[in-house]
Amino acid sequence: MEFTAGGRLEVRITGADVGKRVSVRRVSEEGPAGRKFTDTVGVLTSWNDGVLLITRRNGERVAIDASSLVAGKVVPAEPARRRGPSATYPELARIASRAWQPVERELLGEWELRAASGFTRRANSLLPVGDPGLPLDDALRYVEQWYGDRGLPAYAQTATGAQGTQEVLCAELEARGWAREVSAELRIAALAPIGDAADDPGVVLSREPGEAWLGRYQRKGADEVALKVLCAGPSVWFATAPGAGDVPAAIGRCVVDGRWAGFAAVEVDPAQRRSGLATRVMTALARRALDEGASAAWLQVEAENDGARALYDRMGFATHHTYHHYRAPERRCG
Incomplete structure (x- = not known):
């Protein structure tokens, strides 16, 4: 935590830091024994109406009342992992998409719309990496229409723990009524x-x-x-x-x-x-x-598949990021 010259903790983050990785300390309990504090590290995904939303690496979201903060600062991205290859989220997201290719594909700016008659969410979901070339609401309307024209629900595959803007996009989707349905880890290892x-x-x-x-x-x-x-x-x-x-x-x-x-x-x-x-x-x-x-390996495993996760642990696989499939809300006519 950061201290002032007088040795006191200081809050050094604002709403302008949304999208950055932060570390905060807040008062979690006050009583006869004094104050108790809780530390949280993650991506600041929103700061609205006096409430901060911080997304941890595993996708867990923590809502914090700004009035409870006693310290906060922007912190560097997590250090490179000591085992296995290095990779960025965009590289791995596109590698994984090429390994599970849809039957139909269309680009919306840098976003990739994928469809395969409903066979698996991965082949029937939006991969929103980069800039769609449109304001977010316009881009999402296009996505929903694109999947609706094919008789498919609109899904978006996003991620947390990816050291990028995906956490903010997750929060934006949830604010618009998109529901997270499935989460899984993408793991990497030396081959x-x-x-x-x-x-x-x-x-x-x-x-x-x-x-x-x-x-x-x-x-x-x-x-x-x-x-x-x-x-x-x-x-x-x-x-x-x-x-x-x-x-x-x-x-x-x-x-x-x-x-x-x-x-x-x-x-x-x-x-x-x-x-x-x-x-x-x-x-x-x-x-x-x-x-x-x-020379490098990757795989995907659902978070609740304990048997497979234990096997991949023994084989040297480490989690690079957690990805999530969000489903668009049902739209009523009239």
């Missing part, structure tokens, strides 16, 4: 250690998923649109670990895009979980990606 695990010649790699692979894939009814999404990308590989019958014991998908290898659809027979199958599948895919020149 070589993943490929260093014991080789498993039983894992088969292919350029297309095939009937056996699709038999294990959880999203049943993989139609033509789903297959287009699954097979699209700069360099796509599918891994299959054979099982006792026609359905594989485990599967996985990897998209190689420059230095990045993105893992997805890693699924294991429930009866064989925690037997190392997921690691074997990812190792085979990592080795192929290393052969193609990749």
Whole structure:
């Protein structure tokens, strides 16, 4: 915290600092034992009617009455992580979008509208990175109309912990009635250690998923649109670990895009979980990606998937940011 020359705490932030990372101290309780204080660090996403809204890295929002502040300052961005590759949010957001491509795509300024007949939110949501070239309300109206013309709900994929303006956009969407529905982490790691695990010649790699692979894939009814999404990308590989019958014991998908290898659809027979199958599948895919020149890995995992998160922790993956899907409010006619 900042002190004045007299040694007293000082509030050095104002509404002009919205969008910046700040550290604040506030009075959280007063009683016979004296004052108790609470510290909060995050992005100042709004300051309206005497209330500050600070978004922490995990997406949690903290509302603070300005009258309770005893100290506050703008603080530098979080230091670079000590493990794994370095990357910016725009780079990773666009890498992830290329790895899960929609069937239909349109640009609104630097924003990307994506549609794939409703197959997954990622392929049917706005990616608002950069400037839409319009005032925000006009841009959002265009987005809602674009998805409405296709019979789809309007979703926007935003992020927190991304060291940019995404936290402010999240707050702006919520102020306009957009509801957060799903959150997940995007994690990154060095690729070589993943490929260093014991080789498993039983894992088969292919350029297309095939009937056996699709038999294990959880999203049943993989139609033509789903297959287009699954097979699209700069360099796509599918891994299959054979099982006792026609359905594989485990599967996985990897998209190689420059230095990045993105893992997805890693699924294991429930009866064989925690037997190392997921690691074997990812190792085979990592080795192929290393052969193609990749050096860094990324994947996405939902916040409540504790089993997968524990596995990725052991493999060296660290959270880069948390992304969220916001759904536009229903508009009534008349």
